[in-house]
Amino acid sequence: MISFLVAPAFAGQLEDADEAIQHGDYANAVTLLRPLAEGENIEAEARLGKLYIDGKGVPRDIHQALVWLRKAAEHGNADAQFHLGLAYTMGIAGLHRDMDEGLAWLHKAAELGDKRSQVALADIYSAGAFFGLSRDDQRAFLWIRRAAESGDARYQTRLANAFAEGKVAPRDEDQAVFWYRKAADQGDGGAQLILGARYGRGEGVPKDKVQALFWLKKAAEQNEANKALAAAYMKQLEIEDESSPSGEPARH
Secondary structure, X not given: OHHHHHHHHHHHHHHHHHHHHHOOOHXXXXXXXXXXXXXXXXXXXXXXXXXXXXXXXXOOOHHHHHHHXXXXXXXXXXXXXXXXXXXXXXXXXXXXXXXXXXXXXXHHHHHOOOHHHHHHHHHHHHHHHHHOOOOOHHHHHHHHHHHHXXXXXXXXXHHHHHHHXXXXXXXXXXXXXXXXXXXXXXXXXXXXXXXXXXXXXXXOOOXXXXXXXXXXXXXXXXXXXXXXXXXXXXXXOXXXXXXXXXXXXXXX
16 A cells, blocks of 8 residues: 555655756755655656756766666666766766767667667767767668657758768668658758758759748748858749748648
8 A cells, every 4th residue: 555655755756856957946856856766766866867967956976977877777767878878978077988888878778769869879970080989871870860760850851961962871862852851841941951952953853943932931031041041042043032922832
């Protein structure tokens, strides 16, 4: 009977700790989290570890952070695995960089579907030398694809670029357009520019100046740099903005 009462109490205490973190009351969050973490509450272990990394509510202490993150990570918490992996691969707070250890934890989290870990692995294998590794484009492509499939717009654009270039994957215009559109639909300005230019030239899609204008205008709304690029594309492709359509034109 007691076990049924304890779990909801712990859940409420964890929610209170989360609320304290959201309001910047880190000292109270630590007070609430510590007994839960000491009682092997996995979520509390992970949160307490992150607070030690950031020095919020407690003095910054990478060693204490590792203790709590490792406990949660070994219990299968993807968030803790990600932060543990990042700590080792980046050498956070003076920690000796250990790529083998860091990559092992990032892989565990990435396989559990953690998008941040998938992105980190894509970047690490792409950069190579910065992390003391040989560049591995095939592994980078694998994780770029996983991050794209998890919904990250930037990596959807990178995946589209890979299919368009045909260097680390077979060139595939259909796949390139598919992923550019996925990213563009999520508001990625780079993908919107590329998609607009492709419609303007008829590259991988039917030539369609209405579609080209639609996507170039979308990109231009993002920032001044995109606005300038969109204007350059419109001039180059001889596309004039003669209307202000209220909705998205039909797709091909």
